[in-house]
Amino acid sequence: MKEELNIGIIGTQFMGKAHSNAYRQVPRFFNIPINLHLHTACGRNKAALDQFAQKFGWDRAETDWEKIMEDETINIVDIAAPNDLHMPIAKAAAKAGKHILCEKPIALNLIEAKEMYQSAQKAGVIHMMVFNYRFVPAIALAKQLIEEGKIGKIHHFNGVYYQDWLVDPNFPITWRHDAKTSGSGAHGDMNAHIVDLARFLVGEFISVNGLQKTFVTERPLAPGEGKGAVTTDDATTFQAEFENGALGSFIATRFANGRKNFLRLEIFGSKGSLVFNLERMNELQYFSLEEDPKCQGFRTVLVTESRQPYIDAWWPPGHIIGWEHTFVHLVKTLVEGIAGNKQVRPDFYDGLKCQQVLDAVMESARERKWTDIELDLKL
Numbered sequence: 001m002k003e004e005l006n007i008g009i010i011g012t013q014f015m016g017k018a019h020s021n022a023y024r025q026v027p028r029f030f031n032i033p034i035n036l037h038l039h040t041a042c043g044r045n046k047a048a049l050d051q052f053a054q055k056f057g058w059d060r061a062e063t064d065w066e067k068i069m070e071d072e073t074i075n076i077v078d079i080a081a082p083n084d085l086h087m088p089i090a091k092a093a094a095k096a097g098k099h100i101l102c103e104k105p106i107a108l109n110l111i112e113a114k115e116m117y118q119s120a121q122k123a124g125v126i127h128m129m130v131f132n133y134r135f136v137p138a139i140a141l142a143k144q145l146i147e148e149g150k151i152g153k154i155h156h157f158n159g160v161y162y163q164d165w166l167v168d169p170n171f172p173i174t175w176r177h178d179a180k181t182s183g184s185g186a187h188g189d190m191n192a193h194i195v196d197l198a199r200f201l202v203g204e205f206i207s208v209n210g211l212q213k214t215f216v217t218e219r220p221l222a223p224g225e226g227k228g229a230v231t232t233d234d235a236t237t238f239q240a241e242f243e244n245g246a247l248g249s250f251i252a253t254r255f256a257n258g259r260k261n262f263l264r265l266e267i268f269g270s271k272g273s274l275v276f277n278l279e280r281m282n283e284l285q286y287f288s289l290e291e292d293p294k295c296q297g298f299r300t301v302l303v304t305e306s307r308q309p310y311i312d313a314w315w316p317p318g319h320i321i322g323w324e325h326t327f328v329h330l331v332k333t334l335v336e337g338i339a340g341n342k343q344v345r346p347d348f349y350d351g352l353k354c355q356q357v358l359d360a361v362m363e364s365a366r367e368r369k370w371t372d373i374e375l376d377l378k379l
Contacts, residue, residue, distance in 0.1 A: 007040075012053075090119065102351065134197070236251075
């Protein structure tokens with residue numbers, strides 16, 4: 001009989017739903033070595049929390065996250081709360097000997113990220129970041145092609161992440177507009193993804209040069225309460241240099257009219273190139289100089305073959321999968337790590353290295369100059 005792991009999730013909004021769905025789906029498609037039990041869901045709004053717990057099948061509902069730490073039967077703490085709560089929750093979970101899954105960005109800043117990593121390492125628990133785009137089959141295939149030398153030495157990494165949900169100046173203020181709660185705006189929310197993918201596919205950053213902009217500096221509070229100050233960025237763009245000599249270009253904005261969740265990567269190498277577009281997430285564009293000179297050009301690879309990463313658990317070739325499947329693949333990896341007592345990636349070290357880049361970009365934007373990034377973090 002399989003061992004059972006009890007999960008406590010803190011945060012029941014967008015990411016809470018995505019994570020809950022993944023816990024439900026992973027044993028139905030992957031032969032995971034441990035059974036998962038949705039034990040306790042934690043949120044601030046009791047009415048919404050009860051509805052969430054009932055809808056997604058959580059046994060219990062709790063409004064105090066510290067109660068999850070006190071419950072010795074809970075094995076995994078899933079942090080899907082606002083960014084300012086990541087560090088205290090993670091440190092408490094590590095102290096209680098619980099494995100940890102944490103949404104990105106890891107923390108408000110690098111100092112907090114280091115504390116989280118050190119706490120988890122000291123406790124000997126499995127810790128994992130929710131950089132779910134690493135688990136897109138097309139991205140995983142791109143990683144394989146790069147490691148096999150298919151595109152040669154990488155010269156350029158270009159990443160953009162576009163959304164448009166804040167273009168309307170009358171859109172109400174949220175916790176993501178408050179630097180004390182979120183740390184940053186589009187930068188930490190969106191650039192965190194493409195920075196992690198750049199590290200995953202290309203390598204470490206050594207220097208960045210950033211520019212940040214808040215286009216709407218005040219937004220409506222609750223009806224009749226006036227307006228509140230926006231203290232986070234609406235858009236952040238930066239250039240980068242990688243340890244291996246490659247150059248990088250990054251843009252994250254919530255003011256790209258017509259773009260809902262557009263993430264596009266271009267990777268140009270000495271022998272070929274790769275292009276990925278999240279809105280066509282089952283496809284990877286691949287160009288190779290080694291192909292027949294008469295047939296040069298990008299080919300579009302439909303990543304739905306069973307021999308491609310993660311796909312063998314799903315549908316026959318040509319039957320595409322979706323955004324929510326990335327979380328299923330991530331949870332599979334987490335559970336296998338816990339079962340084998342082996343640390344998985346992306347972990348809190350990946351989270352803090354990403355935070356190191358995010359912080360350096362913000363420093364660069366403030367000081368209007370290039371900022372170097374220390375490769376050997378003192379931990």
